[in-house]
Every structure is written in C-alpha cells, then in structure tokens.
Amino acid sequence: MNLFETSRQVTVLGAGMVGVSCALALQAKGWRVTLVDQQAPGEETSHGNAGVLSRSSLLPFNRPGLWQSLPSLLLRQGSHLKIRPSAITHWQWLWRFLWHAKRSSFEVTTVALDGLIQLSSDTHRAWLKRAHVENRLRDTGWLWPYAHTDAFKSGAASREVLQEFGVATEVLNAPALRALEPHLAPSFSHALWVKDAASVDNPRAVVKAYAAQFLEAGGQWVQSKVSVLQQRPSGWQWVDQAGSAHWTPHVVVALGPWSESLLEASQVTANFKVNMGFERGYHRHFQTVEGVSLGRPIYDLSGAYVLSPMKDEQGQDVLRLTTGVELAARDAAPNLQQLESAENSARRVLPMKSAVPHSDWLGSRPTTPDSRPVIGEVPNAPGLWLAFGHQHIGFSTGPGTGVLLSELMSREATSIDPRPFAPDRFEALF
Ligand SMILES: Cc1cc2nc3c(=O)[nH]c(=O)nc-3n(C[C@H](O)[C@H](O)[C@H](O)COP(=O)(O)OP(=O)(O)OC[C@H]3O[C@@H](n4cnc5c(N)ncnc54)[C@H](O)[C@@H]3O)c2cc1C
CATH class of the missing domain: 3.50.50.60 (FAD/NAD(P)-binding domain)
Structure with a gap:
C-alpha cells in the first residue's frame, strides 16, 4: 500500500x-x-x-419567540414538549439551547x-x-393542519420564513383539505401543505x-x-x-x-x-382501516404528533404515529404518557385499527x-x-x-x- x-x-x-x-x-x-x-x-x-x-x-x-411560548408549551395538556426530572442531566445543553433562541x-x-x-x-x-x-x-409533500383560525394565525411567522426561503407551500381551507385528504375528520379549519x-x-x-x-x-x-x-x-x-x-x-x-x-x-x-441534548420521541404503529388512507404525513401541532403512512417489514400498510419532544436523560425508562395522548388525538382525526403489538419504540433526537x-x-x-x-x-x-x-x-x-x-x-x- x-x-x-x-x-x-x-x-x-x-x-x-x-x-x-x-x-x-x-x-x-x-x-x-x-x-x-x-x-x-x-x-x-x-x-x-x-x-x-x-x-x-x-x-x-x-x-x-420560543421564550414567549414556553409557558404554554410547558403547561398545556397534550403539548408537544414534555420535560421529565431526569432532563437535569443535560441542563448544560438546555440553557445553551434556549440562549440560541x-x-x-x-x-x-x-x-x-x-x-x-x-x-x-x-x-x-x-x-x-x-x-x-x-x-x-x-413526492406528495406533508401537511400541517390547524383546528382553529387562531392556531393557524399563530403559525404566521413560520410561514413568512418559509416564504422568504422560497419553500413551496399552499394554504388550504377546509374544503380544499378535504379534497386532498378525504379521510381526515372535518375538524380542521386550515392546513399548510408544504409541497417542497x-x-x-x-x-x-x-x-x-x-x-x-x-x-x-x-x-x-x-x-x-x-x-x-x-x-x-x-x-x-x-x-x-x-x-x-x-x-x-x-x-x-x-x-x-x-x-x-x-x-x-x-x-x-x-x-x-x-x-449535546436528547430530544426523545416515541413511535407506535397502527393497522389501517380498509379504504382509509393518507397521501402524505400530517403534522398535527395541536395534537402533538406526526402521522405517517408507512410499509412495515412485510410490505403491509401501517400508520406510524411519532410524538413530539420529551426532554429526559437519554437512557431513562420510557414513559408512555405522551404516546397515549398522541394516540388519543390522532384517533379523533383518522380512523385507525388497533396498535400493532410490540411496535412501541423510543429514540433520541441528538441535538x-x-x-x-x-x-x-x-x-x-x-x-x-x-x-x-x-x-x-x-x-x-x-x-x-x-x-x-x-x-x-x-x-x-x-x-x-x-x-x-x-x-x-x-x-x-x-
Ligand atoms: C420520533 C422521531 C421522529 C423523527 N422524524 C424525522 C423525520 O421525519 N425526518 C428526519 O429527517 N429525521 C427525523 N428524526 C431524526 C432522525 O431520526 C435522526 O436525526 C437521525 O436518525 C440520526 O441519525 P444518526 O445516524 O446520527 O444516528 P443513529 O441512526 O442513531 O445511528 C447511530 C448508530 O450508532 C450505533 N452505535 C452507538 N453506539 C455505538 C458503539 N459504542 N459502538 C458501535 N456502534 C454504536 C448505533 O447502533 C446506531 O446504529 C426523528 C427522530 C425521532 C426520535
């Protein structure tokens, strides 16, 4: 050599x-x-x-804007952020992370x-x-649906940034959302369709x-x-x-x-x-109801989950529900509370069969x-x-x-x- x-x-x-x-x-x-x-x-x-x-x-x-929204993120039932006591192990990350907001x-x-x-x-x-x-x-994009006009309005700053960067998006009203994703419950007033x-x-x-x-x-x-x-x-x-x-x-x-x-x-x-910090997140799979499907992942901010249509290892259709952020020590024991709450929210917007046995998963986003x-x-x-x-x-x-x-x-x-x-x-x- x-x-x-x-x-x-x-x-x-x-x-x-x-x-x-x-x-x-x-x-x-x-x-x-x-x-x-x-x-x-x-x-x-x-x-x-x-x-x-x-x-x-x-x-x-x-x-x-993160500082202003922290109280509601921390206190709101079903928020996409949960902090567990063991998060103290990465407090050095946490204060630096907040400082960068x-x-x-x-x-x-x-x-x-x-x-x-x-x-x-x-x-x-x-x-x-x-x-x-x-x-x-x-290549079907992903959807951010909003339950109320106020929730949609609160996303204005993010939409402005996406526009500045030339990210292709389309705002959908309830009928347009229904035409795109006919199986979603009619509980959303608006959605942002991120096409890029x-x-x-x-x-x-x-x-x-x-x-x-x-x-x-x-x-x-x-x-x-x-x-x-x-x-x-x-x-x-x-x-x-x-x-x-x-x-x-x-x-x-x-x-x-x-x-x-x-x-x-x-x-x-x-x-x-x-x-580094660890933004933990869970997933759970659900069998699909015949004739009910999603054309793209949806990110329901108020329900604090992403629901993605997927294929399992056998090639069968499943829906993968992933949760928001749980701040905890990387190796702390799982706490399924966030996953259960996300499942309750998701079931309100799309019919799904029972959870696939043993499909629960926990991972850490390395941040x-x-x-x-x-x-x-x-x-x-x-x-x-x-x-x-x-x-x-x-x-x-x-x-x-x-x-x-x-x-x-x-x-x-x-x-x-x-x-x-x-x-x-x-x-x-x-
Ligand atoms: C709930 C959730 C949803 C997410 N959704 C998205 C999404 O939609 N889109 C997206 O882009 N990202 C998403 N992410 C983030 C994304 O999954 C991670 O950023 C990414 O997978 C990190 O990849 P990685 O290769 O760095 O780490 P990993 O995939 O974890 O790979 C690290 C590897 O190191 C190996 N390893 C560790 N220690 C040792 C050792 N001592 N010796 C040998 N091997 C070792 C492990 O076995 C592992 O294979 C999500 C994350 C979570 C938790």
Missing part, C-alpha cells in the same frame, strides 16, 4: 443514516472505508423516525440548514435510484439499501461495539468489544445520540465539548445547542472527524452531511458553506 492509499483510509463509527451516508460519499471519492456498528445498519434513530424530508425543516425548534442564531441556522437540506435532497434522490428503492419516496417535501415509506429499509450499495462497491463492514477511541502517532485506534485494537489514519464519529459519550469516555477531546449538526475535523485532533447532532432532521440530512464531510476530508471545494457546522464553534465554550 503506498502513502496516498494509506492516507485515504477511514473508519466510520456508526451505521445510522448519517454514518452510512458518510461511508457512501467517502467511498465515491475513492476512500477505502470501513463501517462499524454494534448492530445491523439503520436499527436505531434512523429506523424509528417519521421519514419526512422537507425544506420546512430549516426552522429550528429554538427560534425567536434569538434572531442572530436563527439567521445563521436557517441558511445553513436550508443548504444542507437541499444538498441532501438531491443526493437522496440519486442514491435512492442507484439502490433501486426510488419507489419508497413519495417528500417522505419515505420505510426509513430503515432505505438505510439498509444504502448500506448494501456501500458493501456492493467494496466497502468493509465490522459489527462490533466500539468501547474506546485513542489517539496514536499518525492516526487513531478504536477498540472493539473483544478488546482488540484497530488502527486507522482517519476516523469519523457518527454515533448519533451516543457520539459525545464515546468522545468523553475516550478523553480524546480536551478543550472541546458540544454539550446541539445551536441546532446545527457538527460536521468536520476536531481542532487539534488531526484525523478525528465528526458527523453528529442532526436533531429532528438526520434522516433527511444524512446524505448532504456525507457529501460535505467527504469534500472536507478530500480537501476539495465544498458544495455548501461548511463554517456553520464546524466543530471549532464548540471549542470556546469550554
């Missing part, structure tokens, strides 16, 4: 949407890539999500996320085709199809828990579950909600701390204080690259992350501005 070949060798830790995307994009640039995960690809957060790919996701949760952060974040979302959308489309799973993508959006019918299957592409093109796969990461002269060493050490000149940490835990346990990043993922090389740690912190949109923005990271690692001009995602923004806070 010559020197050039050695320097273009990389190990990607984590095979969720983000890690698999990094592996695919690096491989496309001629890197020799090893992908490592303790499970098969796509079994964690990248499996359980709502499968939405939308330009409207440029709006972070911590935006101007201001105009100056919002302006940087919305532009940055929009760039990443658009790059990801183009890349997803190319990869879905290459992996022969383009049939899993539905698509969705997939099985997120796990998409990650697995991308991973299969990676293997087919000669990528290496190791299934093992990574216990520790250590810096070595001219590279990095990761230790597998059997205690064996593996050397690599470059390593990408793409472990989603577990990324910072590994960095901390390994003590490889002095003077650098992201302070940085400024709602922008961390993509790039850690300062003063050459060869240690990060790709994590994708909050509510990591399924959709994994591919753009992979492309950007592969460009940075190959020292090429980048498709989007990398600075808003650079790890060095977390250096000064420590």
